[in-house]
Amino acid sequence: MSGVAGITLTEVGLVLNGTTILDGLTLTIPPGGITALVGPNGAGKSATLRVIDGLLVPTRGRVHISGAGRRAFVFQKVSLIRASAAANVALGLAPLKLPRAERAERTRAALARVGLSHRAADPATRFSGGEQQRLALARAWATRPDLLLLDEPTANLDPGATERVEALVCEMAAEGTKVVLVSHNLASVTRLAADVIVLAKGRAVEHGPTRPTLLSPRSPEARAYFDGEMPWSSLAAAS
């Protein structure tokens, strides 16, 4: 892994149905570790992830992923097919054209990794929210991604499930997968991310190490966002 040396977006614009989503977004995401994208609703965080993944094509500008390797995307609303947990993980491996034995082994290992081995044959759509999110991570992990894009992976999860998902994300990052995370949960961002990029109105307004950026934002947009959104008590508890 660790095929991603860095991600650079230069003057990226995105207009969808006449609405400007990204407005000359320029940012550089460093290689390795976990980078968080934060900002108010409509800032363009999820759109940025989709542009990086190639799901959305920018109206203008340039996206460059140096040393581009395999990418995986885990969405806020987990999408699973009406099949077993194992089949859902194996689905992610389909484009890799692996030998059947290796596909089975990777599926088994991925389910074991997220603690769902005992439910491999169960219908995935019957899983709880936390289990579904872990299954989505297993599907992503099985592909051995160089870049993992996470869109609010712990939204709607209870604290226990959040903790398990965060631990898995940290493990994947520690193994060399570059993780780009979108989250409104600033306590979670503080626990996970080494650096944070603040987006507002489709532009990057601040980028720096997580704690100093959250505690002492320089830009007025970031200050306004944190003043309204920052759960200071949970940030302190997380430290």
Added chain:
Amino acid sequence: MTETLHETFARLATLDRDVLAIAWLSLRVSLSAVAIGLLIGIPLGAFLAVARFRGRAAVVGLLNAFMGLPPVIVGLVLYLVLSRSGPFGPLGLLFTPVAMVAAQAVLATPLVAALTRQVVADADEHLGEQLRSLRLSAPRRALVLIYHTRFSLMTAALAAFGRAISEIGAVLVVGGNIDGHTRTMTTAISLETQKGDLSLALALGLVLIGLVIVVNAMAALLRGHAARAYG
């Protein structure tokens, strides 16, 4: 009236050979047509749901319009194609059950394709972005979505079966309503009513309704079981 009803139930109670033979032929023809309709219609509908190409909206519009194809027109066109002077005339298929299967398949396929396209397009709304992110090709995405919606697609199969088993215009034109050879329940009901053998017509009508109810009930049971298992 009372006498007719009495004869009708007598025919049913004694498993009248004519009734059984006609019902069996109808069932064979319609199930074969539905099978062909599913084989062609499901992949076609799923492809139209996930693929993006110029003219797609026109194709979808045409497909939706074909759901309402008049059976007698389908019968007429197939008659011309299969008649002795037609391109498939040498095959000698006119006035055979094969011609009836073909006619019903032509009616069933657009129905299956259009319903499949709708069901798969709805599923694509929820799953499409994830599947594209997994770098699955369009044909593979279509296959995955067919699998995902397999229980909902039963509705398309049932609609096609209903369309096939109950139509009369197409099978009458290409089948010829030949006794013991191409006579189906619908053509027989029409004929026997005209001849005045109302008890046979009614018996066939009851069998036809019974078949439709049994097939729908089996599908509902299967779907209920699947819904409990997979959500």
